[in-house]
Amino acid sequence: MKVTMRDVAQAAGVSTMAVSVVLSGSGNKRVSVSPETAERIRRAAQELRYRPNHLARSLKTQKTHQIAVVFQHFCGIGPENPYHIQVLQGVTSALFPKGYAMTLCPRMILDGDANLMSDGRFDGVLWCRPEFDAESLDAIKCASVPVVMMHVPNGMAPNIPTFCADNDGAMRQVVAHLKSLGHRRIAFVIDPISVKSVEGAIRREALKAAAEKAGMPTPELIVLEQDHSVLAQYAGPGALHTALVCFSDELACHVLKSCVRYEVRVPDDVSVVGFDSSPFCETTKPRLTSVSQPVDRMANAATTHLLSLIEEAEKGLPRSPMTCCLYDCGLDVRDSTAPPSTHRRV
């Protein structure tokens, strides 16, 4: 049933070594096989439909040509959220030409078992949106393979290369835009899950810093639970806030819907800003102003860097200097932001 190297060796009347040398293409220079023997081996392999076992080879060579991509806070992927697909696009475009495979591992993603990084299956790990609980940090520090992270600001991860959007710059653009429209009191809106994430904290701080720098009041934090009725209170006519900066486009979308429900007009009563500039920002009503980050470029760069780290480790080359890249964001101004209406400016 299952054809092994031994079967091929036997069929060709040679040793397994000869088969290995001929078929693995490892370019082993210490051993050579005569052309006719090589040919005989190749023929036998083909006839028997021999397929080298990747597992056995990896176990022996300690090289799997497989990397893991970990999305923490993974709640499913879908066309409505462009994030995951942009990451995958960047990753595969860097990985595939080099012959590496990519795997999504549920026990890391769902169970958060960071130790699986070092279970021998992967030559490296790209970790997106990590949390830094003690356990994870420990697993990372002791990882037996190179790790690269995305969406982590410089310095948060111990000795780990990071590729991150410039959230500070992004929020400065948002604030500048809102300020130029005449807004003064803005709020940061986030969901209960993301508020606990590193990314949530970063963006919140970034908005706060940008507002202060612009001489505006500290933005209030609105954690939006199931019940969106608070929106009426925060964003309705007479409310203090004239602009809501949302953690994500998805959340912003929910906000837009709830605004309709509670008869809050966007952008007349309140301006709304999203994050990610998803394709659907064009189709919301009104079209959603949103921050764009070059996710695919970041993912591509992160992956390329990961591959170079793997190669360095493999060849015993000196480690390249620590890399922490920051990527500029853009602000796609659409129709959900406008000057605050005067009749209720406070």
Place this chain on the structure above:
Amino acid sequence: MKVTMRDVAQAAGVSTMAVSVVLSGSGNKRVSVSPETAERIRRAAQELRYRPNHLARSLKTQKTHQIAVVFQHFCGIGPENPYHIQVLQGVTSALFPKGYAMTLCPRMILDGDANLMSDGRFDGVLWCRPEFDAESLDAIKCASVPVVMMHVPNGMAPNIPTFCADNDGAMRQVVAHLKSLGHRRIAFVIDPISVKSVEGAIRREALKAAAEKAGMPTPELIVLEQDHSVLAQYAGPGALHTALVCFSDELACHVLKSCVRYEVRVPDDVSVVGFDSSPFCETTKPRLTSVSQPVDRMANAATTHLLSLIEEAEKGLPRSPMTCCLYDCGLDVRDSTAPPSTHRRV
């Protein structure tokens, strides 16, 4: 550096067997370990940061808990095309709860080396958009693991379960829609790559059959090369065709752009229909009428079926009967289809 089972065994003063039994959780009933020994082993493992090697385990148990997803005709993934992400969504939602990992393997995807299916790394393979050259067919027939295919009509694959959209039904809807608008002469537009694919042939045939059944002339085939100027000829005022049914949304998009360029008005001069009903159909000008297929549901069902096949093979259960599922499509009517203008109806 690398902690193996032997290290743990040594530290706990037991044999590797004991460690294996305690830590693998394989529920080996023939062997039992005393509670205190077990505890000692667990402690030693934790202290040494022991991580079982997945490769070695898989090699021994012949079970990897990993399946491969193959996209043939893979030209990169991106947010503009919802297809890949919908597949991944369906796959992961079926796979992850069962603890299986998913890998994208470039040598299968790009190099088309179907033999890699059987390289020991995967418990099963989900193959999307396959081509049926002799080599692939051969590799499939001899695969050592279960294979399930998507987008293959019933019967094309030898003894392989398939999950496919009902292209015939879809094209019947398209034709009915166009006919009700008053169209008679329609054309099928496709790119030079897809025209060679199985899927391309299927849809073309489906449209042809639907047109004939509706008493309309056989649709002409337009293979759209780089130069779209043929559109002016085929779709411009005075041309025979009043409607273009495109292989994909992406292609339809190019068609829309070229129509602008060659001063062909859509839908006044010609109606255009896409395939996939991508989110961007809402944002094209005019909004694109398109066929929708439940890709994520198909992928989920295909994956679930694959898992059951794997389990059957594993436990030596009788193989369940061959499954070939057909999925209903919908037609999302938007603004790119309208009655043909009378002044140039032939």
Place this chain on the structure above:
DNA sequence: TTGAAAGCGTTACCAT
């Protein structure tokens, strides 16, 4: 209850 040892399918060193 526990230990020793034989594989799983490779690769690579050391002989011949």
Place this chain on the structure above:
DNA sequence: ATGGTAACGCTTTCAA
């Protein structure tokens, strides 16, 4: 130039 053989790290049978 070629063959024997010891790993790689694990699971599992067989003996004790």
